[in-house]
Amino acid sequence: MAKNDDNLLKKIVSHSKEYGFIFPSSEIYDGLAATYDYGQNGVELKNNIKQYWWKAMVQMNENIVGIDSAIFMHPTTWKASGHVDAFNDPLIDNKDSKKRYRADVLVEDHIAKIEGKIAKEVAKAAKRFGDAFNEDEFVSTNGRVVGYKEKIAAIEKRMQAAIDTQNYADFKALIEDLDIFCPVSGSKNWTDVRQFNLMFSTELGSVAGDASTIYLRPETAQGIFVNYLNVQKSGRMKLPFGIAQIGKAFRNEIIARQFIFRMREFEQMEMQFFVKPGDELDWYEKWKEKRMKWHKALGLGDNSYRFHDHLNLAHYANAAADIEYDFPMGFKELEGIHSRTDFDLTAHENHSGKKLQFFDPQENKNYVPYVVETSIGLDRMFLAVLSAAYNEETLEDGSERVVLNIPPALAPTKVAVLPLTKKDGLPEKARELINKLKFDFTAQYDEKDAIGKRYRRQDAIGTPFCVTIDHQTLEDNTVTIRNRDSMEQVRVPMEEVRTTLEKGTSLTDLLRKN
RNA sequence: GCGGGAGUAGCUCAGCUGGUAGAGCGACAGCCUUCCAAGCUGUAGGUCGCGAGUUCGAACCUCGUCUCCCGCUCCA
Numbered sequence: 071m072a073k074n075d076d077n078l079l080k081k082i083v084s085h086s087k088e089y090g091f092i093f094p095s096s097e098i099y100d101g102l103a104a105t106y107d108y109g110q111n112g113v114e115l116k117n118n119i120k121q122y123w124w125k126a127m128v129q130m131n132e133n134i135v136g137i138d139s140a141i142f143m144h145p146t147t148w149k150a151s152g153h154v155d156a157f158n159d160p161l162i163d164n165k166d167s168k169k170r171y172r173a174d175v176l177v178e179d180h181i182a183k184i185e186g187k188i189a190k191e192v193a194k195a196a197k198r199f200g201d202a203f204n205e206d207e208f209v210s211t212n213g214r215v216v217g218y219k220e221k222i223a224a225i226e227k228r229m230q231a232a233i234d235t236q237n238y239a240d241f242k243a244l245i246e247d248l249d250i251f252c253p254v255s256g257s258k259n260w261t262d263v264r265q266f267n268l269m270f271s272t273e274l275g276s277v278a279g280d281a282s283t284i285y286l287r288p289e290t291a292q293g294i295f296v297n298y299l300n301v302q303k304s305g306r307m308k309l310p311f312g313i314a315q316i317g318k319a320f321r322n323e324i325i326a327r328q329f330i331f332r333m334r335e336f337e338q339m340e341m342q343f344f345v346k347p348g349d350e351l352d353w354y355e356k357w358k359e360k361r362m363k364w365h366k367a368l369g370l371g372d373n374s375y376r377f378h379d380h381l382n383l384a385h386y387a388n389a390a391a392d393i394e395y396d397f398p399m400g401f402k403e404l405e406g407i408h409s410r411t412d413f414d415l416t417a418h419e420n421h422s423g424k425k426l427q428f429f430d431p432q433e434n435k436n437y438v439p440y441v442v443e444t445s446i447g448l449d450r451m452f453l454a455v456l457s458a459a460y461n462e463e464t465l466e467d468g469s470e471r472v473v474l475n476i477p478p479a480l481a482p483t484k485v486a487v488l489p490l491t492k493k494d495g496l497p498e499k500a501r502e503l504i505n506k507l508k509f510d511f512t513a514q515y516d517e518k519d520a521i522g523k524r525y526r527r528q529d530a531i532g533t534p535f536c537v538t539i540d541h542q543t544l545e546d547n548t549v550t551i552r553n554r555d556s557m558e559q560v561r562v563p564m565e566e567v568r569t570t571l572e573k574g575t576s577l578t579d580l581l582r583k584n
Numbered sequence: 585g586c587g588g589g590a591g592u593a594g595c596u597c598a599g600c601u602g603g604u605a606g607a608g609c610g611a612c613a614g615c616c617u618u619c620c621a622a623g624c625u626g627u628a629g630g631u632c633g634c635g636a637g638u639u640c641g642a643a644c645c646u647c648g649u650c651u652c653c654c655g656c657u658c659c660a
Binding site: 079080083099104268288323332385386387445519520521523524525529538552 | 595612617618633653657658659
C-alpha cells in the first residue's frame with residue numbers, strides 16, 4: 071500500500087473530483103479556501119461512516135442516546151466553555167525569523183524574566199541574612215525588588231488594557247518598549263499584533279444595532295452539555311451514561327489545508343460519557359480501547375493507527391489522548407479521547423445559575439458528573455478510509471487498474487448490475503434484478519461499453535460486487551458475481567445474489583467485531 | 585499570515601523569441617464485439633483562474649487579485 075507518498079494525496083484529490091466524491095466548493099467562482107462539497111459518491115460514503123459510528127455508539131450501547139442540537143447557541147455558552155477567551159489569541163510575527171508568537175505569551179515570558187530577577191535578589195538576601203531572613207518583609211521593602219514589582223504591575227496593566235480595548239497598536243508598542251526580541255532571530259522586527267478569533271460570529275436579529283452577536287459552534291460538545299439534564303431526566307438515565315451527536319462545527323483556522331483534513335466547516339461525531347467522579351480515568355481507558363477497536367474493525371490496517379497521549383493538557387482535561395492515523399501526510403490526529411472532568415458542567419452551572427447535578431441514590435447525594443469525551447472528525451475519517459482504499463494495481467496481464475478497496479459495508483454503491491450485451495433481453499433481465507435489490511442496496515445499472523471497462527468503472531468508485539447478466543442467465547437463471555478485490559467470479563442462481571450481498575456488505579458483521 | 589511553487593478541456597499535460605488553443609485518456613450517440621479499460625464513425629466540452637496594464641496583437645510580458653500544493657506557524 072502506498073504510504074507517505076507526496077503524490078498520494080494529490081491522486082486522491084484528483085480521483086475524488088473525477089469520480090464524484092469531493093468537489094472544491096463553489097468551483098465555478100474559483101472555489102472558496104479550504105471548503106469542499108461532497109459529491110454523489112462522497113455523500114454515500116460519508117453517510118455510511120456516520121451510520122457505522124452511530125450504530126456502534128447509540129444502538130449498541132443501552133446507556134448511550136443521541137441528540138441533534140442547534141448550531142446556534144446562547145452566547146454565554148462560549149464564555150462558560152472558555153472558547154471566548156481561549157479562541158481569542160493576539161498573535162505577532164517576527165519578520166526575520168518568520169516565527170509566530172502569541173503576543174501575550176511574549177509579554178508573559180518577559181514578566182517571567184523579571185520575576186526571575188526578583189527570585190535572585192531574594193536568594194541573595196536569604197544567603198546574607200541567614201535564619202533571620204524575613205522574605206515577606208524583604209520583598210515589600212527592598213528598593214530593587216519593589217521596583218521590579220511595580221514594573222511587572224505596570225506591564226500587566228497595560229497589556230490587560232490593550233486586550234480589553236482591543237488596542238493592538240499599543241500591544242505592539244508595549245512589546246517594542248520592553249525591547250522583547252525574537253528568541254530565534256534575536257531581532258525586534260515585529261509585525262503588527264493581530265487578533266485571530268477562531269470562532270465565526272454573526273448577528274442574531276435582523277435589525278442592525280439591535281442585534282446580539284452569536285457564534286457558530288466551534289465544537290458540538292457544548293450542545294450536549296447544555297442538554298445533559300434534559301436528556302438525563304427525560305430518558306431516566308443513570309450514571310454512567312452517554313450522549314452522542316453528529317454535526318457541523320466551525321473554526322476560523324488561520325491555515326486550513328491538506329484537503330479535507332483541516333477545514334473551517336467540518337463535521338464531528340462526539341460522545342460525552344457522564345460518570346461518577348473518581349471513575350473517570352477507568353472509563354477513559356475503556357473508551358480509548360473501545361474506540362481503537364471500532365477503527366481496527368474496518369480493516370484499514372492495524373499498523374495505521376497509534377495513540378498519542380497528551381503531555382500538555384488543555385485547561386479542562388485531566389487526561390487526553392489522540393488516535394492518530396497514518397494519512398498520506400503522515401500520522402495525524404483522527405480522534406480525541408479526553409477526560410474533561412467536571413469542567414464544562416460546573417462552568418455551565420456557574421454561568422447559568424442552574425444546578426446540573428445528578429442524584430446518586432446509592433450515595434444518597436448530589437454531584438456534578440465527570441465527563442469522558444470521544445470526538446472524531448468525520449471528514450478526517452472519510453479521508454482515512456479513502457486514502458487506505460485508494461490503490462493502483464498492476465494486473466497479471468500488465469494492465470493497470472485504480473481500485474478503491476473501501477470496506478464493503480461503507481461502499482457508496484454496493485452492487486452494479488451489468489447486462490453482458492444490450493440486446494437479446496439481457497437489459498430487461500438486469501432491470502428486473504436491480505428493481506428487487508434497490509430496496510435494500512445502493513445499486514447501479516450500466517450497459518455502456520465493454521464489460522471489462524464497466525468493471526473498472528465500478529472499481530474506481532469502490533463497488534464491492536458486480537452482477538453480470540449473460541445469455542446463460544436466460545436459460546437457467548444464474549448470474550455471475552464478480553468480487554472487486556479478488557476480481558474473481560462465481561456463478562450462482564439469481565436468488566442467491568441477495569444473500570451474497572447481505573453477507574459481503576454487512577454492517578452487522580463490522581459491529582460484531584467492535 | 586510569511587517564504588517557495590503552480591493554475592490551459594472532466595483528468596494528465598503540450599503550447600518555441602507574444603501572432604486569436606492542441607494531444608492522450610475520459611464523456612456522449614451509433615455500429616461491431618462480448619467476461620476484465622479492444623475496434624470503427626460521429627458529437628460535445630476551453631471567458632487559457634480573475635482583473636487591469638504594456639502592445640497593432642497577450643495563454644505567453646508587467647502589476648494586482650483569487651485558488652491550490654510544499655515548508656514555517658497554529659490546532660480543544
